[in-house]
Amino acid sequence: MSTYVYMVRHCDSPKEGNERTRGLTPKGYSDSQLITDILKSEKINAVVSSPYRRSILTVKKIADQLGQEVVIYEDLKERKFSSEDNRISDKQLAPLLEKSFKESTFALEGGESNDDCQKRAIEVINELLDKYRDKNIVIGTHGAVMTLIMGYFDSTFDLEFLQRTTKPDLYRLEFKEKDLVDVKRLWDVQ
Structure with a gap:
């Protein structure tokens, strides 16, 4: 048996704000319905998310359908x-990400490094893999943390991968126990 984790990068959100x-x-909102339509046939058992509103809203409809x-x-x-x-501008973010993926312990003052972010997120993923073993889990997530989670299991998920992702994006990760054995992109860029 396998555990399937559906990583859903959040849909488009406003450029300004908290x-x-x-x-x-x-x-x-329109794309969140398309994500829901894709996930309808995947026999989802649980829907979890980042605490950020844009991620929750992206996966809320699938949770609603499951009651x-x-x-x-x-x-x-x-x-x-x-x-x-507040959101960092794309102009500021690009060099920050580049340096962070070269030096995984790099962080701005008051921020966290790729290593720190990956460590906290992987603890949750391991908990979910135990709790929902051989089930199907949707995770509402974000670009950098999603890449760091996937990169923990397979180093080919790196900055280049992150730069190719879209908002939204959807990947099905297949795990045998806690080994990632397959990744399939399910989002067809609209």
């Missing part, structure tokens, strides 16, 4: 890039 409370744009609540895990939140609670 990291924790930013929601979805109209396109984001479940989205289970929130604080340690699935996006990597904290700085001490600020």
Whole structure:
């Protein structure tokens, strides 16, 4: 038997605002329905998410269809890039990510490193793999933390991979016990 983890990178969200409370744009809401339509046939057992509103809203419809609540895990939140609670601009983020993927312990003051983010997120993933062994789990997530989780199991999931992902994006990870044996992208860029 296998455990399937569906990593759902959140849909489009406004460019300004607080990291924790930013929601979805109209396109984001529309895409969240498309994500739900893809996941309908996957026999999902549980829906979990980062505590950030945009991730919760991206996977909420699938949880609603199952008659479940989205289970929130604080340690699935996006990597904290700085001490600020507001979004970092793409112009600022690109060089920060490049340096972070070259030096996994690098962090801005008040932020966290790739190593720190990966460590906290992998603890949750291991807990979920134990709790939902041989089941299907949806995880509402973010680009950097998703890449760091996937990269923990397979180093080919790196900065280049992150740069190719979209909002939203959807990957099905197949685990045998805690070994990642297959990854399939399920999101067909619209």
